[in-house]
Amino acid sequence: MPDQADADAPDDPDTLSALRARWTQALEAARATPGNAKELPDPTPYADNLLARWQEPQRRYHTLTHLTAVLDHIDVLEQAEAGYAPDPGLVRLAAWFHDAVYAPDRSENEERSARLAERALPEAGVPAAGTAEVARLVRLTVTHAPAPGDRNGELLCDADLAILAASPDTYAAYTAAVREEYAFVPEDAFRAGRAAVLRQLLALPRLFRTPYGTQHWEEPARANIAAEVERLGRTDPGPI
Structure with missing residues (x-):
């Protein structure tokens, strides 16, 4: 699977250019009249805002590295499960928006x-139905619990949670970055809250819903989560 730690520097011009191209492709696929670009707004200002x-x-x-990883994981899932989700283009737009508003203390x-x-x-030319689906998918990332048969939702949630199945080094970098985002939370409170969230994940019958995610990501994700819970429970947990 793509390794989030291997992404280019987030502000690298080539990285930004590649992301703008990915945004444009997803937006144009979702627009009401994709072949009539002269009557539609330029995608670039929307990309730059995001x-x-x-x-x-x-x-x-929750940086450009995470955004890139989620988009890459959507690509992996779509290639592995061709035709699995009915609207992969809308799923990609949802990936762009799912953490577009992010304040760790809120x-x-x-919802925002x-x-x-x-x-x-x-405003960018996406029909009402497509816009509603993107917004629904973004809201679904509160719980990461798509209803049975919600294949768009399964695709997005699996791609977003794929970091849980990363290599041990990448997983450690992920947990360290999460702790930095919540630096304002006292250590004991953070450890207790983080452990509670992780135990809830372990209690789920399935972390991943797509066939590929179930086969390739479920086992390593559970191993990573269990190891982190153990570290958090130590008197001296070491780096998290």
């Missing part, structure tokens, strides 16, 4: 991100 959001200084994990980030999509996408 890219700026993903580079805000309070972010440590609980309504997903969904509302941003609801404002921006109609």
Whole structure:
């Protein structure tokens, strides 16, 4: 699977250019009249607005590197499960918006991100139905619990959670970045809250819903989570 730690520097010009191209491709696929670009707004300002959001200084994990990894994981899942989700283009737009509004000390980030999509996408030329689906998918990332048969939701949630199945070194970098984002939380409170969230994940019958995710990511993700829970429970947990 793509390794989030191997991504190019987030502010590298080539990385930004590649992300703009990916945004444009996803947006044009979702527009009402994709072949009539002269009557539709230029995708670039929308891309630049989102890219700026993903580079805000309070972010440590929810950065352009994470965005790129989620888009890459969507590609992996779509290639492995051709035709699995009915609207992979809308899933990609949802990936762009799912953490577009992010403040670690606020609980309504997903809702605010969904509302941003609801404002921006109609103006950018996406039909009402497509906009509604993107916003629904963004809101789904609160729980990462798509309903049975919600294959768009399964695709997005599996791609977003794929970091849990990363190599041990990448997983360690991920947990360290999460801790940095929550630096304002005292250590004991962070460890207790983080452990509670991880135990809830371990209690789920399945972390991943797509066939590929179940086969390739479920086992390593559970191993990573269990090891982190053990570290958090130690008197001296070491680096997390």
